[in-house]
Structures are given as structure tokens and as C-alpha cells.
Amino acid sequence: MKIAVVNTKGGVGKTTTAIYLATVASAQGKSTELLDADPQGSATSWAEIATEGSAPLPFQVSPANKITLSRASSSDITVIDTPPGAADIIQAAIDAADVVVVPTAPSGLDLQRVWPTLEAAAHKPAGVLLTSVELGTKLLELTKEALESEGVFVFENVIGKRQAIRQSFGTCPTSFFGYRDLMDEIVEVTK
Ligand SMILES: Nc1ncnc2c1ncn2[C@@H]1O[C@H](COP(=O)(O)OP(=O)(O)O)[C@@H](O)[C@H]1O
Numbered sequence: 311m312k313i314a315v316v317n318t319k320g321g322v323g324k325t326t327t328a329i330y331l332a333t334v335a336s337a338q339g340k341s342t343e344l345l346d347a348d349p350q351g352s353a354t355s356w357a358e359i360a361t362e363g364s365a366p367l368p369f370q371v372s373p374a375n376k377i378t379l380s381r382a383s384s385s386d387i388t389v390i391d392t393p394p395g396a397a398d399i400i401q402a403a404i405d406a407a408d409v410v411v412v413p414t415a416p417s418g419l420d421l422q423r424v425w426p427t428l429e430a431a432a433h434k435p436a437g438v439l440l441t442s443v444e445l446g447t448k449l450l451e452l453t454k455e456a457l458e459s460e461g462v463f464v465f466e467n468v469i470g471k472r473q474a475i476r477q478s479f480g481t482c483p484t485s486f487f488g489y490r491d492l493m494d495e496i497v498e499v500t501k
Pocket residue numbers: 319320321322323324325326327352441442443469470471472473475476477479
């Protein structure tokens with residue numbers, strides 16, 4: 311199964327989500343790879359720093375482009391991290407995917423960018439992942455309702471705003487902060 315993590319906006323948690331989902335899949339015993347389609351190579355840097363720090367990520371991170379993205383994969387789970395902006399690579403990642411995850415913070419400004427991203431993924435199972443969420447706030451419920459009233463699928467599992475997630479760049483995650491339940495939900499909705 312190929313999971314594309316996509317949002318035309320930067321800084322919304324794409325790379326973080328891609329790394330955590332791939333780590334969870336590995337921990338569940340699935341053969342896993344991460345394709346880094348972002349020319350900035352944030353996921354690749356994450357993996358390199360983790361390797362230097364003696365706790366390497368439990369999966370391969372490989373650079374990918376429009377052509378390699380569409381190749382068949384022998385892994386159980388392939389997670390694709392994508393750049394912001396670059397419409398052609400984003401579209402290629404969506405086209406290659408079985409399911410599309412669109413992370414966004416629950417703020418009006420961030421949500422604006424969700425619409426063009428979802429449009430590009432209209433032909434695939436796709437859902438919005440609310441992340442960097444301040445749990446228990448009204449904003450979360452309001453955002454969810456606003457999206458759902460427009461017919462958008464929103465993952466039941468949301469990811470809280472956590473210092474520990476922010477600090478985990480370049481390390482191998484050992485706590486999964488809701489990403490394990492999210493992975494199960496992704497598999498479930500893709501059936
Ligand atoms: N759930 C979270 N809680 C706190 N900080 C987060 C969370 N998810 C991501 N971040 C932080 O937000 C910033 C942007 O995340 P990143 O995954 O690089 O986004 P993108 O790949 O979309 O540009 C990073 O500093 C990252 O550590």
C-alpha cells in the first residue's frame with residue numbers, strides 16, 4: 311500500500327507524519343520504505359542524522375522523482391513525503407498512491423491550502439489529518455465540522471501539538487503519539 315502525505319503548504323507536518331507512519335508500520339512488522347519526493351530532502355536528512363546518532367530509522371529512505379514514484383514497490387507499506395508548492399511532483403505522488411493523507415493544523419490560514427490539495431486528490435481515497443492540534447479546544451471541533459460539512463473525510467485520529475514531536479527530528483521515534491491509531495485507521499479506510 312502506498313500512502314502519499316501531501317499538502318501544497320509547507321510546515322504543516324508532512325515530513326513528521328511520513329516518518330512517524332513509516333516507523334509505526336515497521337514496528338508492526340510490515341516491510342516499509344519511505345520515498346522522499348521533496349528536493350529539500352528533509353526526510354532524507356532525518357534518516358541520516360538518526361543513523362549518525364546510532365539509532366537509525368528502521369526503514370530505508372530513498373529520494374524519488376516523478377518517474378520513480380510510479381514504480382511498483384515490493385514493500386508492504388510505502389510512505390511518500392512530498393514538497394510544498396511543486397504541483398507536478400505532488401500530482402505524481404497522489405497518482406502513485408492508494409491513499410492520500412493531507413496534514414493540516416486546524417487554523418483558517420492553513421485550511422485554505424487544503425482545498426486545492428484535495429482537488430488534486432479527488433480521484434483517490436483521501437482524508438485530512440488534523441495535526442499540531444491543541445487537544446480539547448473548540449477550534450478542533452469547529453474545524454472538523456467545517457470540513458465535514460463540505461463533504462471532506464477527516465481522520466478520526468488527530469495528532470496533538472507536542473514538544474516531544476517537534477524535538478524528534480533526526481531521531482528514531484519510540485513514542486508514536488496517536489500515529490499508531492492513525493495508521494490502523496488509514497489501513498481500515500483503504501480497504
Ligand atoms: N504534532 C506536532 N507537534 C508539534 N510540532 C510539530 C508537530 N508536527 C510537526 N511539528 C513541527 O512543525 C514543523 C513543520 O513540520 P514538518 O513535518 O517539517 O512539516 P512539512 O514537511 O509539512 O514542511 C517542524 O518543526 C515539526 O517538528
